[in-house]
Amino acid sequence: MPKITMNINGRETSTEVENRTLLSTALRENLYLTGTHIGCDTSQCGACVVHVNGKAVKSCSVFAAELDGATVDTIEGQANADGSLNVIQQAFQDHHGLQCGFCTPGMVMSAAELLKVNPKPSEAEIRDYLEGNICRCTGYQGIVNAIMAASGQDVPSIAAE
Amino acid sequence: MYDFDLVIPTSVDEASTAMKADGAQALGGGQTLLPTMKQRLAAPETLVKLSGLSELVGVNAASGTLSIGGATTHGQVADEASAYPALAALAGNIGDPAVRNRGTIGGSIANNDPAACYPAGVLGSGATVVTNTREISADDYFVDLFETALEEGEIVTGVNFPIPDAANYQKFDQPASRFALVGVFVAKFGDTVRVAVTGASNGGVFRWSEAEAALNANFSADALEGLAVDAGDLISDLHGSAEYRAHLVGVLTRRAVQACS
Amino acid sequence: MPDGGIGAPTKRREDTRFLTGRGKYTDDFTPQNTSYCAFARSQVANGKINSVDMSAAAEMPGVLATFTGEDFVEVGGNPAGWAIVSRDGEPMKEPKRPVLAHGKVRHVGDAYAAVVAETLEQALDAVEAIEADIEELDAVIDMASAVAGSGSLVHDEIETNTCFDWGWIEDNRAATDEAIKAAPHVTTLELVNNRLVPNALEPRASIGEYDPGTGDYKLTTTSQNPHLSRLLIAAFVLGIPENKLTVLAPDVGGGFGSKIYHYSEEALVLAAAKKLGRPVKWTATRTESFLADAHGRDHVTKIELATEKDGTFIAFRTETMANVGAYLSNFATVTPTFLHGTLMAGNYTVPNVYVNVKAVFTNTAPVDAYRGAGRPEATYSLERVIDKCARELGMDPVEIRRKNFIKKDQYPYASAAGLEYDSGDYDALMDGLEKTADLAGFEARRAESAKNGKLRGLGINAYIEACGIAPSNLVGILGARVGLYDAATVRVNPTGNISVMVGAHSHGQGHETAFPQIVADMLGVDALSVDIVHGDTSKIPFGMGTYGSRSLAVCGSAVFRATEKIIVKATAIAAHMLEDKPENIEFNDGVFSIKGTNKNVGFGDVALKAYIPHDYPIEELEPGLEETAFYDPANFTYPSGAYASEVEVDPETGKVTICSMVALDDFGVVVNPMIVTGQVQGGLAQGIGQALLENSVYDKNGQLLSGSLMDYAMPRADDLPNLVVDHSHATRCTHNPIGSKGCGEAGAIGSPPTIVNAVVDALVRGGHDVDHIDMPVSPSRVWAAMNK
């Protein structure tokens, strides 16, 4: 079995995989990084999104063996160094951007890429960017609000008047 | 998923050699191939990884032609094909950002999904598909759904697009997959207009020649008045009847022409 | 209100683990030495199993065990939880639902064999090596022909495809028929409530474990109600003694009903774990979810509304065929009956209501409760036929509803469909809606849309639902085979912090944050000193779990009652410490004091005293400070609302864009408004999804055409507008101690008719002769309606 080395969340990490091992499987089963979730088998739900070499990728749709030497960032590496929630994570909590939490890791990773390429997205741009991330719980409103807030923009108060 | 051998070549030559093995198959961005392999619907013995091969990656515009390397991602085309805005827009509207970060033009046109976007762009532009062995004109390249002129082991190394005076791609999303329920690509080169339709036909992407003739004579939406594709050859499924698709072809073609002028 | 008490929009504590990737869902557990299970599922909708030869599969590398239906003929079946009696007095038909199909396969995806192997890939390889001879038979798919009985039978032994033919209220049938015959105006509408796939984002998963040393079993599974699953497995399916089975439902990634039920895969991993003495894990692929999760809705309905000329309602009469699929899932029989028929008076003072429901077996996946369960079907039928009636009578859709609303001074109100609504104020909701949705400004917005070549429409409707299921005595009379109370244990620890063990399960609803708000409010302690324990039958009292928007109204009430008991006992302890009588002690903000004095003792000191009972009236009082309450509700609760939506239709393509969605709901007392807002928004997305996008479709041979996310359209962020939610127009629930009604399903119940009303309105205003379009109102259907 090929042995691959990746920089995962800032640490050089080696593991043995089969050629057919998906990145998501390597993360979840070899490395116990179970924050990356599997919600579908057709590459559509986005629960598995991580960053590979700085870009959002569906980890269920790439082979680990292709990624020897790559840098991979997952939800487990997103918090601030002191363990507190980063700006996006905090905004998700503040604006009720999650319920069951299953889509959340992928949402946060997609949001992170969005804000990298577009630091002040409009609401429509946010909705469009999240095309590959399905959430069955929130109706997306809290998620959209969270991303607006994380980019320093105003959002309507979420509590009822 | 069945296991396979993985070859990670460092040049197109190496890749070409590796592709000669029995049961070898190219691996582009994997955005189509991996889901298929997960369902155990494909069982390649060897995958030859093309994505990331620097020879196959890039977007270059020179003397009226836009050349895109076969392993260039949709995302890179969306960002860099400013010389051909309609094509950049097409690429930027394929799937979602994560899919665009992996999926490649070579993979898309090698797969030739009847609902895919690039085939409309390639055929509508009259582009040339470049492989490791030859050049194939778009008109000869797309054969049938999921079928192209590629031979066993042949690699799409690039696509050369002549840059039109005006072009536009109109995509009407299938509500679930967000592939094209119908997509129409219109490109105008001087007095010649090409109209390519994806998503609609049981035979895959096709040119709507009646519309082309009408538009050659008069490049305006009005010229399309009364024209309709024959619903008989079109796809009917739970997302839309053949009649509905035929209707959409007309609407989208008109809109594309309007967007060109 | 103390900080973080009832009414505070407290941020959710559970978010920290979910946002950092540290949630623990079933598939995240891999006990040492885990083996993996894969299922062989039928490719045909109806087939006779001539033979299933596992010998080649058993020889495959890594295979540890194989199973077929033969292995489970001696054990029980997965039962229906509610017995329905037909109009003629006959009990419903209840064919056995075995762990693995035996004799026949009855829907595409019906599991008939299973393999356990060292790795998942080996298990999948072995499944491919199974040699099954399954003879395809004609499938029964369409309900009308299933009932007509001309073709095949789904279950030969019951000799019919009709599970039951139910009338509600049968004694009202003749009067309703008469009233309709005599009425000056009758509006008739035939509609389909489309079949849906719940698609919680986390696919189902189960891990069975068995300890040969103790004989203890453990099932870690994606469940909304671990005790119910344990009961079913123990009492009906496998016969494992309840005390030998722990069911653990850890973090669960959404349920929406689909994870209420016990499924065969759970039984199989337990049986396999016992056989192998090793953990056995199964995780569904999304494809398996589509094929083998319980689907929702799937009614074909004819509804009639009889009115006076002025729009006063005289009668509603409904005839529905409800698909139950190939087997009865646990709540399949109550969903189209008591959760649907009893709501058919809506928010209205209509005197006559009669509902007939035929439940039909077909060769499709089982159908059961999905978010709303019966009430969305009722609301949709009512609010669509009312809209059609208003148009026929030339009345405004708001006016016709107001004319017939139950008025706020009429509560408690006995509806013509047999329920007693305790509270509500539908006019206030409609007043609020007119303002918040700016109904007066619609015409200007329509003109603006028209300028852009778009047809704009406005849809409004009301809804009422029944949740907080349910009084056990009542449901017992109606056929329920379980009680529907819930339970909570409040354990004050010696150091004063508090653990609350609850029967409800949280899979997105935020119980870990909201339930402590109740306890904190009552005890005057910091909410963060209260923790909720849920999902583990070895730790929590026997409760019925989370569904039907019942967690707060029922389990929350149990928490409330248990906390009351804590206060009573703590007061007695405090009285002893303060050397006075309990009746002289008052308890405010966490402090016990002698009335009218400044002699007092804090809650923490009382807790410590309870556990270190020195100088303690041990003769009169037990040590410890832990109380359990079982709460059995006195009635259902009746959330209600008024919804409005504006849509634009592209007249060239039929594409519908939702411009606005406004939901005003009355949930009674709201404990955490932030969470409630999120629950409504999520429900709205599912309701809009049903109306606009989602559809589970089988072809005539029973192949699932919408069997993946490529063909089953899930709502995405860009399908939805800003979801405006307001729950400030509240009337208190009169019969539970918190005053809450439940909010989990409202959005999914209220919104489908809003959207369809709006689309029909847009087309009619655009000059099209259209009075109905079935859901989902996809572009192709809207286009077809415009061009018929």
Ligand SMILES: Cc1cc2nc3c(=O)[nH]c(=O)nc-3n(C[C@H](O)[C@H](O)[C@H](O)COP(=O)(O)OP(=O)(O)OC[C@H]3O[C@@H](n4cnc5c(N)ncnc54)[C@H](O)[C@@H]3O)c2cc1C
């Ligand atoms: C969620 C989702 C949404 C999508 N939406 C759209 C959409 O809206 N429109 C659209 O057009 N597409 C869509 N796609 C498909 C996407 O564009 C794929 O990226 C593309 O079809 C395949 O490209 P790939 O590089 O990923 O190819 P792969 O999956 O790696 O390969 C596909 C096929 O092409 C072959 N192949 C790959 N590269 C080459 C090459 N250079 N030469 C010869 N053969 C090659 C492979 O052997 C394989 O048979 C979507 C995909 C997903 C997962």
Ligand code: FES
């Ligand atoms: S699990 Fe990767 S997209 Fe669904």
Ligand code: FES
């Ligand atoms: S929070 Fe449950 S799927 Fe998004």
